[in-house]
Amino acid sequence: MTRKGLAKKIAALTVASAMAVTAMPFNVFAYGETDVSTSTFKEDTDNSEAFKTWKANVWEGGEAQYADSGKIALTPGKTEKDLNFAWYSVTKGTPAIQVWKDGAKGQAKVYKGTAASITAENWQGSAYGAANKVSIEGYFDDNTAYVYQYTDNYTGDTTVWSAEYSYKKNSSESFSVILTGDPQVGASGSSSDEVASDASVARDTYNWNLTMTQALKTCPDAAFLLSAGDQIDKSGATSDNNKKTRESEYAGYLYPSVFRSLPIASTIGNHDMAGVDYSNHFNNPNSEDGLGATEAGSDYYFSYGNVLFISLNSNNRNQEEHRALLKKAVESNSDATWKVVIFHSDIYGSGQPHADTDAATNRIIFAPLMDEFDIDLCLTGHDHTYSRSYQILDGNVIDYDISSGFVTDPEGTLYVSTGSGSGSKYYNLLNYTPYYIADRTNACLPAFSTIDFFENALTIKTYDYTGAKYADDFTINKTSELISVDEAIEKADEILSGSDIKSYTEESVSKLTTARDTLKTLKESYTTAPDLMIAEITTKYNTPDDRIKGYGSITNSEDKDVLVSGSTANRLKAGESTLIDKTIYTQIKGGEVIANAVFPIVDASTLEAAKKQVLAAIDGLEKPAEEVVNPSDNNSQGNTENTAPQTGDAANVWIFAALMTFAAAVLAATLRKKEENCEE
Ligand SMILES: [Fe+2]
C-alpha cells in the first residue's frame, strides 16, 4: 500500500519552521467506509437459518443459555504466573478453584476465595445471591496446559465441583492478545429489552460468539482478551428493571465458550459505568486502591511477560487519580519493555458521534498522561469503528515514514480505536479525516484485532468476524538504542550541569551545549502551553459547577462550539482548552473543515537528526591533551603533544545545519510536486 503520508509545505528553511507544517491529509483507506444506514447486517443475522436454529435450540432452548448470567469469567492476575476468577452463585458459600497440570489431577491444588452477598436477577428468572472471586498467585508456568474446576462452596472431600475446563498457558516471553471493543450486547435494538426472549440480546450474543470464535481461530495461542468497554448496552442501573436487563445482557457477553479458557482484561465503558454488576462479574487485579472509580469499578493494572497493561476508567475525570494509578503501575514495573493502556473513550479516534465531541473532551484529561508516562500503545473503544493514529505526542503527529507498515524507536503514543465486537451498533466515520488518523475502517462488520508482543516489536493486525483482513497491519520496533528526545535532553542537562564538565575541552562542551539547545528549541516549538481546562476538570469533577458531565459531554450550551448552521456541537468551544484548540480547531471551524489548514505535525527526520546530534556531542566530549614529556628532549620544559582526535566532531554542527537545509529544500520540492498532482 502506498504511504498514507502527509503533504507538507515548508514555510522557511529554518529549524523552527520545519516544525510548523501545513498539511491536508489525503488518506486513501483500503478496507472501506460504509454508510451505516445501508448496512443490512442486523437483518442478515435475523434471516440466517444458523441464527434461528441457535436461538431456538441453544440460547432459549436446550440448557437455556440465556438464563445464565453467572458464568465464570477469568481475568489476568497481577503477573503472568497468576490468574483470577469470578462467577455468580445462587447462594453464598466458600468459593474455590481446583486446578492441576493436565494429566496430573492427583496433584490438584485448591485455592479458596471470597463471596460477596449480592441481589441480582435477570429477565429469564435466574436470581443470584453471591458474587464469587478467587485469585491464584504464582501457580502458572509457561507452555503448560492446565485443567480447572470451580465450586460455590468448598466442603473438602464432599465438594461438588463444576465441569472441567482447560487453560493453556503459552509462552509469556513473546505472546499475543486479542483486542476488541463495544460488543455492547443488547444495543442492536428490539421492541422491548424487558422480556426473557429479547431479540437484540440474542442477535448480539450470536454475533459476539462468532467474533470470539473466529478470534481464537485466528489467534489460537492468545493469552487473553483486551475488551475495550461497553461490554453491555443498558447504561442506566438505578431501576430494578434496568438491573435485570443488564444481567440478561451479561448472560450474552459471557456466553462464548472460549471465555471458560480465555481470560478477559476489560475496561469500563460508559454503558458499564453505572452498575455494580461489572465489578461483580470481573476480578480485576491491582484494583484495591479504588483510583479512577465509578460505581462499576476502578483503574487496575497487571504485568504479563515484558508488557505492563493498565486499564483506566475513562468515565472518571479526575486526572490526579489516574496519574496516581499510572505512577504506581509504572514504578512497580520499571523493567517493562512495553507500556499499554486501555480505556474506553477514543481520545484520538475517527467515528461519529464521539471522536471530536465527548471523547475529545476526555483527550484533555488522558492524552497528557500518555505523554507523561511514555505509553507505547493506547487502546480505546466507544467509536464502534476502527482507527489507528500516527505517533502522537502532545497533540502533534510525529511524522515518521510508515509507508512500510512499521516505525522504529518512535516518539509518542500509537492510538487505536476498536471496531464493534458484535456488530450490535455501528457509527459512521467522521466526514473528514482528522490529521492524526493513519488508518480507519468501517465496513459495518464485527471486528477484532490481535497484538503480537515480542521483546523488540509489537504488531497489531485487524480482522472482521470471518477472519478477513479489516485494516492494515502495523508494527512498532523498539531497539536497545532507543533514547527519547526527553531522555537525550535530560542526559545532556545532567552532563552540562555536572561537576565533571570542567574537565572537558571548551570546544566539545560548546558543541554539546549547541546541540542540546537546538533540540530544546525544537521541542519547545511543538509543546503545548499548559491546558487551561485540566485543573478545572479535575477539581470540579462531580460537583455542581462541573462544566463537563456524563462521560465527557459539555454541561452548558454556552460552552459548546457553535456550528455554521447555528446549532451547537457537543465539544468545548475554541479558547477553552489549548489541547482542543490545537487538535480540533486547527482542522475545523464552525463544524466545517478549514481549507489549507495548518496542523501540528512534527517532521520526524528533523527531530531525529537533532536528537542524534546531542548523542554524538555527548560521545564527542573530550578531555584536554595532557602534557607529554619527550624523554629524548633535554629541555626540562618538554614538548607538549595534543593526543585528542582532531577531526570529525568539529564539523558536525555545520554538517547538521547543511543537512537540515537540504532536507527542508527536498520537502518543499516534494510538496510543490504533490500540490501540482492534487490540482490535476
Ligand atoms: Fe459503545
Ligand SMILES: [Fe+2]
Ligand atoms: Fe461507549
